[in-house]
Amino acid sequence: MTIIITDDVIMFREMIFSACIKERHHVIASLSTASETLALCFTHHPDVLFLDARLPDSNGIAISHDISKFSPSTKIIIVSAYTSDLFFLKLSKAPIFGFIDKTTDTSKAIAVALKSAFIGKRFFSSSYQQAIRRQNNDPEFFGKLLTNREQEVLRLIALAQTDEEIACELGIAARTVQGHRSNLITKLNVDGTPKLIQFAINNGFNYFSLLFTLMIFNIIMNVSEI
Numbered sequence: 001m002t003i004i005i006t007d008d009v010i011m012f013r014e015m016i017f018s019a020c021i022k023e024r025h026h027v028i029a030s031l032s033t034a035s036e037t038l039a040l041c042f043t044h045h046p047d048v049l050f051l052d053a054r055l056p057d058s059n060g061i062a063i064s065h066d067i068s069k070f071s072p073s074t075k076i077i078i079v080s081a082y083t084s085d086l087f088f089l090k091l092s093k094a095p096i097f098g099f100i101d102k103t104t105d106t107s108k109a110i111a112v113a114l115k116s117a118f119i120g121k122r123f124f125s126s127s128y129q130q131a132i133r134r135q136n137n138d139p140e141f142f143g144k145l146l147t148n149r150e151q152e153v154l155r156l157i158a159l160a161q162t163d164e165e166i167a168c169e170l171g172i173a174a175r176t177v178q179g180h181r182s183n184l185i186t187k188l189n190v191d192g193t194p195k196l197i198q199f200a201i202n203n204g205f206n207y208f209s210l211l212f213t214l215m216i217f218n219i220i221m222n223v224s225e226i
Contacts, residue, residue, distance in 0.1 A: 001047035001118060005030045006037045007079060008055055012102065016050050016079075019110040034058035038066060045071045048117050050100075050110075053080035053087070061094050068095035075117045084204025086151075088131040089143045101125035142203065145187045151205075153180040157193070158200035 003020050005027060007013045013030045020027050028044050031037050034055045041049060049067065051060040064076050075097035083101060091099060098113050105125055113123040135141045146154070156166045163181065167174040181193065190196050
């Protein structure tokens with residue numbers, strides 16, 4: 001199989017590279033950014049893409065949707081040390097073929113993922129499988145209680161933004177944001193905004209908020225250099 005590896009941690013890139021070579025697959029490139037990955041996937045359409053969830057200029061879940069559109073045959077395997085409920089919820093909705101948990105999986109798991117991809121079988125780490133089962137069996141899981149808009153508002157609340165700031169970013173009225181904030185407090189059964197922010201942090205909403213902020217910062221820096 002032809003393979004592209006994208007991870008901003010050199011050590012993990014080398015570990016995946018070694019596993020690929022050992023399994024006698026061809027590694028097209030070993031990369032560290034989303035922009036490089038998008039360009040090479042568009043050109044080469046690899047059989048497998050090992051893709052870090054957190055990159056300097058974007059995140060793996062976001063670009064997996066883009067890659068699946070112009071290279072639908074590419075089997076995307078997300079790798080990450082992040083294991084929050086929100087992260088796994090987003091993974092479950094992404095067009096990916098597998099997930100490797102950096103905190104628990106070893107090079108053996110990478111080899112198994114490669115063999116699975118070769119025969120068209122998906123591979124997901126046990127941490128992902130356990131989380132998804134728990135989410136599916138929990139009637140109070142926030143993914144079932146909250147609408148997509150409410151989750152987006154909660155992401156911005158995790159940044160401690162005001163109703164006016166959230167309204168401006170989402171293009172809605174501040175009064176509408178107030179309504180969403182009130183619904184969030186009621187649905188999640190928390191006592192006020194401070195507890196709401198704590199809930200957001202505990203469940204990983206701040207992770208995606210920080211990624212979004214980092215992406216905007218990189219865009220601004222790139223524009224300023226032109």
